[in-house]
Amino acid sequence: MSEVPQPPPRSALVSSVGGINILLALVGLFTGLLCLVDGEEMAALLYPFTANSPSPPTAPAPPGTPSATVLRWLAVTVVGVGITVLSLVLLVAGLAILRRLPWGRTLALTLAVFSGPVMVLSMLNQEVVGASAVAGYNLLVFAVLLSPQGAAEFGPGGRGG
Helix, strand or coil: CCCCCCCCCCCHHHHHHHHHHHHHHHHHHHHHHHHHHCHHHHHHHHCHHHHCCCCCCCCCCCCCCCCHHHHHHHHHHHHHHHHHHHHHHHHHHHHHHHCCCHHHHHHHHHHHHHCHHHHHHHHHCCCHHHHHHHHHHHHHHHHHHCCHHHHHCCCCCCCCC
């Protein structure tokens, strides 16, 4: 009789990456939905100096040009939809990691790669806390999911295979 290879034991680190993805997704969903529901207040929070200050006198806008209020609403709506969609993808990745599905690992690594430019933009805006949080998340995802032990849990002999 041939022995069936036993899958590697579940790593607490891989489970923590899945849990962190789910936690970040829930925070992102709350933020994205808040942008969509209360966009005017979010515009005032995002741009505190321009939302309530009088605009300087300028030449009249050409006919058909949207007002600054409409453009601000559109920007906050686009940001809200983007955050909501990305948070849903992060939630799916977190759930797939907890189930040790190989595509969940790939999705989480892809999200970590594309969050690199967010870190750079945060540093350019001198948002050190945000950039540090993104850098920490990226380091954790890469270190855990690319390690031989983490990758083995998603392979053909692992639980997800």
